[in-house]
Amino acid sequence: MEPIVTKGLTKRYGELFAVQNLDLTVRAGEVYGFLGPNGAGKTTTLRMLLGLVRPTAGTVLLNGRPPGSQPSVGALIEGPAFYPYLSGRDNLRVLARHAGVAARRVDVVLEMVDLSGRAGDKYAKYSLGMKQRLGVAAALLKDPRLLILDEPTNGLDPAGMADMRTMVRRLGAAGCTVLVSSHLLGEVQQICDRVGVIFRGRLVREGTVAELRGGADLRVVAAPLDRAAARARELLGAEAVTLADGGLNLAVGADRAGEINTSLVTAGVTVSELRTVERDLEQAFFELTGGETDVG
């Protein structure tokens, strides 16, 4: 049974569709990256997954059951939120009682997020990073098999971000299904098995990171460049050849590198550089969203 399945999930505010007809499937044991520009509908989707926001249409099933009835789901949505007059430990104690979790689990999760030393301090005195770690600790209280994290590295310093990535990877390796929403594409690229891109409330692309990035290009630096370009167009077709930064970008796989090199040399071209260039997720993301980082 898939941990998360949505069918036709829609949320409308008046005339505005925050989420529209979203079909999302997150498979057991994978770390799924949920990407989209600000305002694309990521957090609304996550809130619907957890029963905080009621869909206008469509269905959500978490482990085959509707939201809110799950014994083993943890979540951190849109930043941490706790009682400022309580200590970090007391906040978790309160939440453990609400969740029906044994009090001894509190110290376990505090240890997991490296907050044991400051657990007695008032939450109001915590730094942003400590608040974020406490939020993750709360999400882990129920020892979840499904973890939903909305921008989990917000407010963390580089070391904290690295720790968070390690933790997410470790949870994924241990069989926990993780849905991570993030605007940090590099982060998603590092930790996620599959990625879904949401734009203007619709899921515009879904696949593995490699699928989304597409194949690698070949980069050629050669002289004379015009002769090299002409020869490459003859060989590969005009649409596969782009002049850029004093060289050629060739939209073909690395398996054709030898053939291209031979062809250029035979044509009297001196090849000084021939290498593969990996496209990163950021390029693919911007192509899908038209370069928008905010949806107005």
Added chain:
Amino acid sequence: MWGNVTAELFKLVKRPANWLLLAVALVLGLLFTYVIPYAGYRSGTGGPTADRGLAAMIPAQLVGNSVAGLPVFLGAILVILGVLAVGSEYGWDTWKTVLTLGPSRLAVYAGKLAALAVAALAFVLALFVAGAAASLIIAAVEDQPMAFPSIGDLATGLGAGWLIAAMWTAFGVVLAVLLRGVALALGLGLVWLLAVQNLLAGLAAPLVDWIAQAQKGLPGPNAGALAAALGSTPDTPGVDALVGGSQAALVVALYLAGFLVAGALVLRRRDIL
């Protein structure tokens, strides 16, 4: 369910603002029921409550004295308690933290109401205990009878006081749910309790007959009538035997139930944003 109740009780007990509210209520209650009247009696300066004299401050008057403030100024403090308990969950965005852990909205709401009911009872008990201590001291100093009301009268007074206290707390709760926060709920709740009720009773009701009749169905006047039926002096703001004690108790109980149900329906239906 029990976990939600203990979690909410823990939050109430640990929150310094709640202890401040209790302290303010006790100070105000003692000040206006015992300290100032006794100071007036000792100095012989008279004033509007001079005719009550010592007889109004002895232990036998404990029930009426303890619930007298609940229709208005102590009620206002209980509205604040209710608003803070629920409105802060919106202000701090902690509804989402609690609800993403799995308990249903109504289970958390029920836990919150149960904890607030306990808090309201403790609040009224504290008023009775403080009043008992103050009246005993006055009776001892002035060589007055030290007999308390019967256990039955005390229990009735405690129950009625709890009913009024719970009703105002629930008023704060429903305002916080409807307005999804603290500030506006607090402001509107206090304006109703401290200003509108007094204007209706003091200004509008004597002039317009239907308003005078409508008052008999409002929560504040019925709380005042219930307090009056228990022996609270009509000199206290909001205390007036507008209707009989039983009817007043019924109306207050209906408001309590209405506030709780309205809050539950709205909380269950609305998105947690």
